[in-house]
Amino acid sequence: MKVSEVPKYLHIESRTARYILCVLFGIIVADGLISQFLVTGGYGSEGNPFLMSLVGSESFLAIKIAGAFLATLLLWIKYNTNPRLVNAVAVVALGFYTAIVYWNLFVFVFSLV
Numbered sequence: 001m002k003v004s005e006v007p008k009y010l011h012i013e014s015r016t017a018r019y020i021l022c023v024l025f026g027i028i029v030a031d032g033l034i035s036q037f038l039v040t041g042g043y044g045s046e047g048n049p050f051l052m053s054l055v056g057s058e059s060f061l062a063i064k065i066a067g068a069f070l071a072t073l074l075l076w077i078k079y080n081t082n083p084r085l086v087n088a089v090a091v092v093a094l095g096f097y098t099a100i101v102y103w104n105l106f107v108f109v110f111s112l113v
Contacts, residue, residue: 008080010076012080014079014083017083017086020091021072021079024072025069027094028064028067028068028071028072031064031097031100032060032068033061034101034104036055037108039056040055043108075090
């Protein structure tokens with residue numbers, strides 16, 4: 001294997017699957033950024049009891065980004081063994097995080113009114 005080649009287990013032919021996984025990573029990070037902004041600004045509170053004590057600290061975004069990276073990396077690696085399952089999990093997670101981001105934006109907009 002050459003240094004510039006992508007290993008076979010990391011290569012995904014489906015452009016749609018690659019986009020879904022990349023967007024999933026981005027929206028999880030966006031959720032972390034918006035949550036950090038809302039909590040530190042006093043506009044809302046964190047709903048995740050595991051992350052509640054970390055919001056506002058410097059480690060919150062690092063943990064959120066690392067978790068998003070590891071989750072999408074796991075889905076990326078598992079795609080070639082079970083693409084239908086990975087697509088289903090990724091689409092459900094994408095829908096879930098999209099709803100959370102919209103809810104956070106809704107809370108922010110209506111806290112200003």
